[in-house]
Amino acid sequence: MLCSGESERQIRAIYDEVEHRLKQEGILPHHAEGTVDSGWLLLDFGDVIVHIFAPPQREYYQLDSLWSEAVPLIRIQ
Numbered sequence: 001m002l003c004s005g006e007s008e009r010q011i012r013a014i015y016d017e018v019e020h021r022l023k024q025e026g027i028l029p030h031h032a033e034g035t036v037d038s039g040w041l042l043l044d045f046g047d048v049i050v051h052i053f054a055p056p057q058r059e060y061y062q063l064d065s066l067w068s069e070a071v072p073l074i075r076i077q
Contacts, residue, residue, distance in 0.1 A: 001050045002067075004058050008036045014052050015041045 005011035015036075019029065027045060034041040039054035040061070051063060058064070 001048060002053070002058070002063055003051070004053045004055055006055070008054075011039075011041060011052050011054060012036050015043065018043060018050055018052075 003014060005014050019032075022028070022045065029043045029045050031044040032042065039057035041052040043050040043052075053061070
């Protein structure tokens with residue numbers, strides 16, 4: 001899953017909410033890394049990895065183009 005936040009506060013809120021909602025379902029991340037000020041947070045749930053980017057880091061790493069041929073399951077704008 002690739003997503004972006006427009007501010008450090010929004011990036012942290014996305015991270016916290018994903019982690020909280022999945023924890024309520026008994027799903028815990030295998031690994032988490034990154035810091036809000038780095039512009040890239042990652043939650044690894046095994047079959048699903050959540051990448052939360054600040055816009056400059058998302059553009060720089062271009063994971064969207066890496067996965068461009070994959071079929072999107074959902075796209076939220």
